[in-house]
Amino acid sequence: MYIFKAAVVGAGAMGAEIAEVISASELPVVLKDLDDAMVAKGLKRIEGIYAERVKRGKMTPQEMRNKMDLVIPATTFDDFGDVDFVVEAVPERIEIKKAVFAELDQVCPGQTILASNTSALSISEMASATKRPDKIVGFHFFNPASVMKLVEVIPGSQTSEETAATAMEFAQSLRKIPVRVKECPGFLVNRILMAGMAELLRVQEESGASPEEIDAVLRQAAGLPVGPFLLADMLGLDVVYHVAKTLEAAYGDRFHVPESLARLVEANHLGVKTGQGFYTHTA
Numbered sequence: 001m002y003i004f005k006a007a008v009v010g011a012g013a014m015g016a017e018i019a020e021v022i023s024a025s026e027l028p029v030v031l032k033d034l035d036d037a038m039v040a041k042g043l044k045r046i047e048g049i050y051a052e053r054v055k056r057g058k059m060t061p062q063e064m065r066n067k068m069d070l071v072i073p074a075t076t077f078d079d080f081g082d083v084d085f086v087v088e089a090v091p092e093r094i095e096i097k098k099a100v101f102a103e104l105d106q107v108c109p110g111q112t113i114l115a116s117n118t119s120a121l122s123i124s125e126m127a128s129a130t131k132r133p134d135k136i137v138g139f140h141f142f143n144p145a146s147v148m149k150l151v152e153v154i155p156g157s158q159t160s161e162e163t164a165a166t167a168m169e170f171a172q173s174l175r176k177i178p179v180r181v182k183e184c185p186g187f188l189v190n191r192i193l194m195a196g197m198a199e200l201l202r203v204q205e206e207s208g209a210s211p212e213e214i215d216a217v218l219r220q221a222a223g224l225p226v227g228p229f230l231l232a233d234m235l236g237l238d239v240v241y242h243v244a245k246t247l248e249a250a251y252g253d254r255f256h257v258p259e260s261l262a263r264l265v266e267a268n269h270l271g272v273k274t275g276q277g278f279y280t281h282t283a
């Protein structure tokens with residue numbers, strides 16, 4: 001199936017970057033959020049990514065304008081009547097995702113594939129909110145989506161082969177590297193990442209070392225470009241916490257996350273987006 005027009009629901013950290021990726025490969029993409037201010041924030045983020053490329057001589061200002069013109073801002077579903085592929089990137093709460101999928105099922109053509117950028121929630125459960133479970137698929141980008149190459153493609157229990165194959169091809173057409181993963185809590189990458197993160201939080205509590213010190217050690221020892229605590233701040237500690245809780249519920253104590261993470265989230269210290277997390281971030 002060819003994709004001629006796409007849409008992204010949720011213009012936050014991930015949604016805006018995903019819309020940038022789609023527009024960069026010359027496809028029109030509707031970017032929808034709840035209100036004009038949220039959509040404007042998403043557009044600003046996309047503009048920033050393109051402006052940086054212009055600054056580095058990777059594209060001309062005219063090319064940037066052409067790409068920006070492909071992004072169709074929206075607060076309603078009016079522009080969804082001819083979309084072929086939708087990526088949902090709303091907050092990581094199953095009740096919000098299911099409501100969005102039920103709405104999309106009503107407003108999109110019957111053949112449209114509805115994909116979720118969820119980090120860890122059940123694709124099959126989201127599909128149950130629609131009358132097209134064969135056309136629902138996980139399509140999980142990594143942060144920042146404009147840079148990171150990997151996309152996990154996760155078929156749910158009723159996803160058709162055609163839908164899974166289209167999602168794989170679509171990811172490749174966006175110049176990403178798709179990896180097909182069986183549905184299980186955390187899929188592939190987050191399961192590995194969260195097992196490591198939980199252990200690092202325990203190490204931090206027990207050793208008294210600071211996040212900065214542990215990050216520095218791991219950058220040196222493992223050659224990581226970014227330390228895990230700074231990465232968690234960049235991902236958003238609320239997102240990390242939700243993924244952690246989902247994995248703990250699914251796999252038990254081996255994914256137990258120490259209370260220090262819950263305390264930061266309760267205090268609204270969510271990392272880069274609030275200015276305070278494991279680190280203090282200035283704008």
Ligand SMILES: NC(=O)c1ccc[n+]([C@@H]2O[C@H](COP(=O)([O-])OP(=O)(O)OC[C@H]3O[C@@H](n4cnc5c(N)ncnc54)[C@H](O)[C@@H]3O)[C@@H](O)[C@H]2O)c1
Nearest residue numbers: 010011012013014015033034089090091092118119143235
């Ligand atoms: N942040 C990450 O590093 C990361 C990485 C991979 C995947 N994800 C996943 O991507 C999804 C989005 O995460 P995020 O970090 O971009 O969240 P975010 O909070 O930055 O953005 C979510 C956006 O969705 C909007 N929204 C809420 N309800 C909506 C609705 N009914 N219709 C339209 N828009 C709505 C919000 O206004 C907000 O702009 C989550 O499922 C998350 O698990 C996040």
